[in-house]
Amino acid sequence: MRRQVLLFLSLLCLSYVIGQVSYSIPEEMSKGSVVGNIAQDLGLDLKRLKSGKARVHTGGSVEYIGLKKERGVLLIQERIDREALCGETTPCALHFQLILENPMEMFRVTVEITDINDNTPSFTNAEKRFEISESAVIGSKFVLEKAIDSDIGMNGLQRYSLTPTDNFVLKPGIQAGGSKKVEMVLQKPLDREKQEHISLLLTAIDGGEPQMSGTMQIFVNVLDVNDNAPTFAKPLYRAKILENSPKGTSVTTVSASDKDIGSNREVSYLISTSERILSELFKMDSQTGEIVLIGNIDYEKAKIYEMDVEVVDSGGLSDSTKVVVDVIDINDNNPFITMLSKSETVLEDSPPNTVIAMLSVNDPDSENNGEVECNIDANIPFKIQSTLNGFYTLVTEVALDREIASQYNITVTCSDEGVPSLSSSVTLTLQISDVNDNAPVFESSSYEAYIVENNTPGLSVFTVRARDADWNQNARVSYILEDSSVNGVPVSSYVSVSADGGVIHAVRSFDYEQIKDFHFRVKAQDGGSPPLSSNVTVKILIQDQNDNPPQVLYPVQTGGSLVAEMVPRSADVGYLVTKVVAVDVDSGQNAWLSYKLQKATDRALFEVGLQNGEIRTIRQVTDKDVVKQRLSVIVEDNGQPSRSAAVIVNVVVADSFPEVLSEFTDFTQDKEYNDNLTFYLVLALAVVSFLFITCLVVIISVKIYRWRQSRIMCHSNLPVIPYYPPRYSDTLGTGTLQHVYNYEVCRTTDSRKSDCKFGGAGSQNVLIMDPSSAGTMQRIQSEKSILDEPDSPLEVSYVGLFQL
Numbered sequence: 001m002r003r004q005v006l007l008f009l010s011l012l013c014l015s016y017v018i019g020q021v022s023y024s025i026p027e028e029m030s031k032g033s034v035v036g037n038i039a040q041d042l043g044l045d046l047k048r049l050k051s052g053k054a055r056v057h058t059g060g061s062v063e064y065i066g067l068k069k070e071r072g073v074l075l076i077q078e079r080i081d082r083e084a085l086c087g088e089t090t091p092c093a094l095h096f097q098l099i100l101e102n103p104m105e106m107f108r109v110t111v112e113i114t115d116i117n118d119n120t121p122s123f124t125n126a127e128k129r130f131e132i133s134e135s136a137v138i139g140s141k142f143v144l145e146k147a148i149d150s151d152i153g154m155n156g157l158q159r160y161s162l163t164p165t166d167n168f169v170l171k172p173g174i175q176a177g178g179s180k181k182v183e184m185v186l187q188k189p190l191d192r193e194k195q196e197h198i199s200l201l202l203t204a205i206d207g208g209e210p211q212m213s214g215t216m217q218i219f220v221n222v223l224d225v226n227d228n229a230p231t232f233a234k235p236l237y238r239a240k241i242l243e244n245s246p247k248g249t250s251v252t253t254v255s256a257s258d259k260d261i262g263s264n265r266e267v268s269y270l271i272s273t274s275e276r277i278l279s280e281l282f283k284m285d286s287q288t289g290e291i292v293l294i295g296n297i298d299y300e301k302a303k304i305y306e307m308d309v310e311v312v313d314s315g316g317l318s319d320s321t322k323v324v325v326d327v328i329d330i331n332d333n334n335p336f337i338t339m340l341s342k343s344e345t346v347l348e349d350s351p352p353n354t355v356i357a358m359l360s361v362n363d364p365d366s367e368n369n370g371e372v373e374c375n376i377d378a379n380i381p382f383k384i385q386s387t388l389n390g391f392y393t394l395v396t397e398v399a400l401d402r403e404i405a406s407q408y409n410i411t412v413t414c415s416d417e418g419v420p421s422l423s424s425s426v427t428l429t430l431q432i433s434d435v436n437d438n439a440p441v442f443e444s445s446s447y448e449a450y451i452v453e454n455n456t457p458g459l460s461v462f463t464v465r466a467r468d469a470d471w472n473q474n475a476r477v478s479y480i481l482e483d484s485s486v487n488g489v490p491v492s493s494y495v496s497v498s499a500d501g502g503v504i505h506a507v508r509s510f511d512y513e514q515i516k517d518f519h520f521r522v523k524a525q526d527g528g529s530p531p532l533s534s535n536v537t538v539k540i541l542i543q544d545q546n547d548n549p550p551q552v553l554y555p556v557q558t559g560g561s562l563v564a565e566m567v568p569r570s571a572d573v574g575y576l577v578t579k580v581v582a583v584d585v586d587s588g589q590n591a592w593l594s595y596k597l598q599k600a601t602d603r604a605l606f607e608v609g610l611q612n613g614e615i616r617t618i619r620q621v622t623d624k625d626v627v628k629q630r631l632s633v634i635v636e637d638n639g640q641p642s643r644s645a646a647v648i649v650n651v652v653v654a655d656s657f658p659e660v661l662s663e664f665t666d667f668t669q670d671k672e673y674n675d676n677l678t679f680y681l682v683l684a685l686a687v688v689s690f691l692f693i694t695c696l697v698v699i700i701s702v703k704i705y706r707w708r709q710s711r712i713m714c715h716s717n718l719p720v721i722p723y724y725p726p727r728y729s730d731t732l733g734t735g736t737l738q739h740v741y742n743y744e745v746c747r748t749t750d751s752r753k754s755d756c757k758f759g760g761a762g763s764q765n766v767l768i769m770d771p772s773s774a775g776t777m778q779r780i781q782s783e784k785s786i787l788d789e790p791d792s793p794l795e796v797s798y799v800g801l802f803q804l
Contacts, residue, residue, distance in 0.1 A: 024112040027082040032075055035065055035111060038098065039072025042107055046072050052100035057340055059360060064094060065111060082113045083150035090152055099340055104355050117155040117208025121147040123216040130218065131316035133226035134192040140229060141171070142184040143310055143320040145272060147204030147214055155208040163201050175322045181308070184218070192222040226264040226315020230256040237323040243299040243330055251282065251291040251325055256311035263314045272308035282307065291323065299329040300364040331369040331418025336362045337426045345431040348402040356382065357394040357428055361414045369418035376412055384412060394428070402432040403469040436474040436528025440466035442536040449504065452543045453512040461495065464502045464536060466524035476527035482535060486518040495540065497522055504538065512544040513585050546590040546639025552647045554581040564650035571621045577606065580613035580647055582635040592638035598646065599632035606651070608633055615649060625653050
């Protein structure tokens with residue numbers, strides 16, 4: 001068996017159609033037979049065949065030849081009968097494509113099927129009968145049925161032989177159109193009286209190796225008299241018929257004439273039955289010679305039909321002619337679309353001209369009816385290109401953007417040029433895969449948030465939000481507080497940002513008097529690779545609370561010394577005695593101060609300016625007014641709730657300083673009184689401290705005792721019942737004193753003495769923070785001494801606040 005391999009490699013303009021290879025094999029090869037090593041012939045690696053998912057595409061017909069990717073060879077999958085596949089068409093070839101992916105490549109493969117001598121010449125009828133007049137002249141011709149041999153070339157029908165040859169010999173002839181015909185020619189006159197019946201054997205012989213033959217028996221009945229054969233008017237008749245014509249359509253009419261008269265002139269027409277398909281499609285009226293359509297004509301199956309028509313008279317004389325029927329194509333087939341390869345997804349950053357799909361389009365119609373043009377919608381970023389005859393590729397036209405469209409339904413419509421035009425369509429659903437090409441975008445270019453001072457640490461202040469147009473992990477936004485400092489302190493000690501929600505929390509409690517505003521940057525970062533980010537500035541504004549009482553700057557309040565303002569007895573109405581000066585470290589209306597006179601020795605003598613704190617006389621000073629005047633002024637802010645501070649202003653009504661000194665004579669007694677008061681206060685503090693330490697020792701002892709008891713109970717497996725002392729609270733070590741105790745001690749001086757007394761300097765406000773305790777202790781001690789009437793007291797107050 002000879003195998004011929006022809007390899008044609010051509011460089012095409014498109015990288016995915018790179019070559020063509022041709023093979024030649026005989027028909028009837030057994031299944032599994034090797035056609036050729038296509039990997040070697042195309043220069044492909046076996047790994048490339050596997051990774052590229054190599055496969056054979058036949059366009060929807062039977063796959064006679066398959067691909068063995070492991071060996072890189074083409075194998076016979078189905079028995080190939082050249083006669084069934086191509087009939088009399090030569091050359092007979094199979095055309096298919098080898099498709100590869102990643103990247104997409106296509107190779108055209110042509111396999112020529114050569115003929116072998118596997119068919120015996122045969123006749124449709126086993127016998128043929130003639131009735132020939134004895135008056136038939138020498139040279140009379142009698143048309144014989146042609147034998148059928150499906151093989152072609154030397155394997156086809158080559159010659160005929162007739163035995164015996166006493167009266168008849170064979171004469172081969174050529175019909176109009178080039179086909180052969182077989183005629184039996186009378187070479188010796190017939191004599192019915194000598195031989196009424198003649199038996200002949202016609203043998204058809206082919207030229208194959210080994211040689212094959214078929215026979216048909218011919219019986220001749222010799223008649224008397226009829227000596228003229230019928231003759232057709234034309235040696236060739238040609239007719240045309242539209243495909244899909246209805247049954248009963250007249251194709252053509254043949255006619256023949258006979259010079260005889262009477263019954264010898266009567267003729268009958270018939271179609272040679274050497275081809276079965278003709279008898280299934282056409283029927284001849286034996287009397288009129290009209291050929292009528294009785295089957296379905298399809299241009300795609302056969303474009304032309306040739307038939308032998310025979311006319312026979314009553315004497316058995318005959319003649320033949322050839323009828324050629326041309327089938328006219330009509331546009332009755334829609335284009336057939338085959339998806340050779342397609343991609344389900346494509347990255348949005350794929351470059352233009354990225355191949356999305358490969359299609360094969362076939363229209364079996366002819367000429368314009370078979371010319372196909374494919375198109376897609378104009379409003380999508382794709383285009384379709386023709387690569388080879390009947391093959392198309394769908395490619396991207398511009399860069400894709402998943403954020404504009406995440407999916408495309410691409411409909412490919414292929415229409416032929418027939419009238420009316422027929423079309424077919426196929427829809428490809430393409431998903432656009434996301435790439436991280438969009439950074440998160442904040443809803444605002446900057447943010448401002450407000451928080452009231454003295455807030456609780458961990459309080460949610462504000463929420464920043466950023467959106468990412470990407471999808472899935474690429475759109476997952478995390479929020480990060482960028483490193484910076486506020487007054488030299490890391491911003492992370494002021495605020496924190498939740499990574500998932502972008503919620504800004506206060507880390508500490510803010511004090512408006514220390515910091516009024518600060519700003520920082522928050523970065524939004526997506527989860528792509530590499531990640532993209534953007535940042536935004538957030539400004540936090542601290543809002544003031546009325547958490548600071550007014551502070552009196554003047555007059556200065558000393559611990560034991562006496563400061564008095566002197567008013568001459570000649571002072572008129574509106575005389576400016578002094579001015580109370582106070583400030584409030586708060587801001588806004590929390591710092592708006594107002595002054596009120598709370599207490600006064602003589603309310604009818606003095607008034608305080610509501611806004612400026614000026615103390616003025618409201619009437620003329622007289623000699624009856626007492627010398628020592630004590631004014632209590634309240635300074636109050638405008639906050640909600642308001643806070644206030646009190647100041648004692650001592651006023652002396654006198655014209656000279658010696659006069660003032662004569663009024664103060666009880667300094668020694670006041671000093672002794674103050675010393676005694678200090679002693680008692682220290683003693684009280686010592687007692688309270690002792691009680692507190694004693695309670696701590698008792699509590700610790702009880703805990704140790706209970707712990708030891710629990711250890712004993714654990715060893716004895718007895719239940720432990722805890723005991724707590726009454727009014728005992730063990731919560732976070734906050735102590736055992738659950739109440740606030742206020743202590744106030746007052747004493748008066750001897751009013752019978754007029755010495756001026758000066759007390760020692762008293763302690764100012766002191767705030768003590770114990771890191772091991774949640775409570776605070778604040779002690780406010782103030783001591784004031786003024787000169788009053790003989791029976792007026794000198795008030796010294798102590799206030800102690802303990803909260804444990």
